[in-house]
Amino acid sequence: MQKSNLLIVGSIGLDTIETTSTRVDRVLGGAASYSACSACHFTPTAIVGVVGDDFPPEHEEMLRSKSIDLTCMEKQPGKTFFWHGRYEDDMNIRETLDTQLGVFAEFSPKIPASHAATPYLFLANIHPQLQLDVLNAMQGNPLVAADTMNLWIDTTPDLLKKVIERVDIMFINDEEARMITGRTTIPKAADAIRAMGPKAAVVKRGDAGVMVFYEDDIFCLPAVPITANDPTGAGDAFAGGMMGYIASQGALNKPILRQSAVMGTVMASLTVEDFSLNRLVKVNADDIRDRVERLRSLTSFE
């Protein structure tokens, strides 16, 4: 197997997802699964995570079939992380019906020496203490990105701030950006986040797209206006696509960051077309190229 260029730490889970028209049971989910399956289209990717002994072998096979390195995916006695959610007709609104942490409750990520010097690291949304543990276990000086959620802003803001201080790229949604900074506009919130440490703040706005703040540059990109069948994992696929593209380029600068946001947006828009990772695993280079052109035609003017 090719040496991994990007290490992704986060949840691997089984999801039961209901929409107004469809229900799927115990399908593959989790932030690490979505972001790795997105990133792997751009760069060799490894997952750090944990599953239970109930984890279906076909999911493991599928991940391996995408050349995702599972060396750091532990299997522990017990149940795999489980989430059950229901989307309303307006898919911006979802209700969590059940969450069972299972083996994820005692997860302590281990980074073997073989992977400690991976040059790119993405800390997907997990407890900030685990994000810090992984940061401390890394060798060399990886380029680090992190994602988070409102839960950690509410419950462990100080730990989360310690993470933010140490990352190069912070992914955050617009409401969370306002929550953690107390600033009311996105540009001011993004400036406040960058003042905490990160070089770049990537503010996710759902179906309103994304704003990327880096040095004196602001990049605004819409979401692709398509009908989502299952919005689960869109943010993870977005971040995975961005980080996979940046890792593939081996540098961080304005044009690469802009292009990476395009790739992230493309991967997110493909992800939501089908449930779970069903569409994401089938994506090919033509799909990506076509959707980049669609995004260009959505945004260009004379």
Add this chain to the structure above:
Amino acid sequence: MQKSNLLIVGSIGLDTIETTSTRVDRVLGGAASYSACSACHFTPTAIVGVVGDDFPPEHEEMLRSKSIDLTCMEKQPGKTFFWHGRYEDDMNIRETLDTQLGVFAEFSPKIPASHAATPYLFLANIHPQLQLDVLNAMQGNPLVAADTMNLWIDTTPDLLKKVIERVDIMFINDEEARMITGRTTIPKAADAIRAMGPKAAVVKRGDAGVMVFYEDDIFCLPAVPITANDPTGAGDAFAGGMMGYIASQGALNKPILRQSAVMGTVMASLTVEDFSLNRLVKVNADDIRDRVERLRSLTSFE
């Protein structure tokens, strides 16, 4: 005076505006004022509206100084329309403290023969019956755009639908688009609006920018991320800029519609920099050109 190319019907008012840092009293406001002051940068523009005998002469002089045709602006005994609003620190949230219709309560727009054949017509946000009255008073076959607000969707939906059936371009914000169509996503709501009659649906999303739907074309444009000092009239300046630009081109097609949304966005972003129409009246061609380039640099990628 040059013959008007664009007729704008709507409110002309006096606003008292409070933000967390500033208060201004009885400054010039109203949808027609903002949209005409924006449109006049692109094409000769006339206002149809009413003011009371308390309307300060300096406001009238200012409008005339922008070559806005006030032939159809009636002066009636009584008070000019008055609005008093207060913005929170998050300027997306505002509270109306007072509204006094004054002479606007009995307003019945009259279109003199000299103006009935104006080729472009913008029905700014007023009672849908007045919008219909103006439509019925026009001669020839003007290209018509209309704006509206949640009040009319709640109180006179059938009349509003009669307006929508007869316009070429419908301006509407995202929540209103969902309200009037019962559809949950913006593309579906825009399709439903276009199925009612309009060739183009222009969905305004505040600081998330705008989406323009026309034939098989979708155009997404972000708002310019600046700190607003007074967001009043941003939507009116946007629509006025769009309609002024379209009227100046003398045709409606995909590139012109896209470019007009750029001009509308530029004019809205300039408007919110200062209170009332203070910034809008000072705009020159360089300001517009510079901001078009800023918008291009916000959205372009390789």
